[in-house]
Amino acid sequence: MLFLIEHQSTFINEWINMSVIENDDPHKAEIEKNAVTMYGLLIKALSDTYSEAELQEFAYKVGKQRLEAGINIGDFIFNVNTGRSILIKYCFQAQLPHHELESFVNNLNSLFDSFCYHAVKRYTQLKNRELHTKTKYINENHMDKLAILGQISSSFVHEFRNPLTAIIGFNKILRDEYPDLKYLDIIQHELNELNFRITQFLHTSKTEIVKKGKENVAIDLLFDNLKQLCYASTVDNKINLTIDKAKPLFLYTFKDELKQVLLNLIMNSIDALKQRSSSRELRISTTKNAKEVIFVISNNGPMIEEENTKTIFEPFYTTKELGTGIGLFVCKQIIEKIGGTIYCKSDENWTSFFIHHPISS
Structure with a gap:
């Protein structure tokens, strides 16, 4: 543990330099502080003075920051495991006895695994909540548009369906009286097409x-x-x-x-x-x-x-x-x-x- 305390600044600098950090990360200034906090939690874990609640609170805070930064959660996991690897490397450099080395690695993995679990859990909870809010907004926006379209279609159908019905009727009379007259079939087809398009608008306002x-x-x-x-x-x-x-x-x-x-x-x-x-x-x-x-x-x-x-x-x-x-x-x-x-x-x-x-x- 004394070795860790003496090499804290060296470890933190190496961890930050090897991590994936975007220039526009709104919490960029907090990343080094978070690394120091994590380092402190490890020292507490080795001395049996840290609590799971403290770790969870810290992990939730970091998970929220990572969501606000809009980062890929894979980058976050990579950064956490980078810190883990560096710590293990420093641990071997300290040439600890085998039983102390085993205890250190076990405490380290337990701490980092628990931190990852709580941070990713919080990230996922907040992300799902955000997606739910956006989906709800999109659905409500679509419903508003459909409601407006329904109102428009009612007016549209009233204004166009009556004269269209009259034209279709007169065209039928012409086809009956002059069956050999050119283009009446084409006129009928186009009238049916227009009637079909109007019906499309009408269907958007129907619920069943x-x-x-x-x-x-x-x-x-x-x-x-x-x-x-x-x-x-x-x-x-x-x-x-x-x-x-x-x-x-x-x-x-x-x-x-x-x-x-x-x-x-x-x-x-x-x-x-x-x-x-x-x-x-x-x-x-x-x-x-x-x-x-x-x-x-x-x-x-x-x-x-x-x-x-x-x-x-x-x-x-x-x-x-x-x-x-x-x-x-x-x-x-x-x-x-x-x-x-x-x-x-x-x-x-x-x-x-x-x-x-x-x-x-």
Whole structure:
């Protein structure tokens, strides 16, 4: 112990010099003081005069400082173990008898292990509390935005839905009276698209699906309808649309909601494929097992980075220049409300959206 007291300043200087310390660390001036305190606790431990409560209080203080400094917790562990290694080196230089050396190393490891445990525990507690606060703020902020959007959508739907319904009605009359008149089908398609976009806004303010809309849906007929709706877009953009509907499949579900999700994913795929100069492929397929039907919508457009495959389902996140950032969010809301899951996988060749739809008994 006398050897440690005599070499304290040498040890502290070496420990500080070998530690990872950022220049902008707000507690940089405290680091040397903390090293001195730790050194003092070791001397107390060797003389059986220190208490675990004292060590814990000190470790909690350091853990809080390290969080405020925004450091990597790995750097902190490295610095602690650096001090441990230096102390053991000094211990061997003192040429202590074997039994004293063993006692010193045991006390040293016990002290440093306990210090690390309490400091990291405190760091983790405070970090989790900080993350919880930030997550709560983000969620509340999203809810505020959605509430505002819900209010806007109510006004938006009222102002646009009535004249849109009138136009759709008159267009139907024209198609009945003049079935051979050019462009009426295209006008109908675009009106349906506009109606679909309005419905997207409306869905953001809904909290649940209307249960009375559930019915038996022939998936092959649903695909035929979707193909008609996106026909003009696929032809105009020279996209090869392939739909796998070899086996007849019925699904007891909310037809309009499922149709909205599938159509949104198809239109998103078409938008993505516009960035490709040639060989534009869009594929839709279904598989079925005992518990669920799996829809897969794939395109060979640009790859979505892995870190963005989950973010794209967040509200108001968009990669489109004129995007609203609510399309995929609404899709996720609808699928989760019917008890299913939706996710995205992407590589250099294909970007695929998977929908797992549960099969009702």
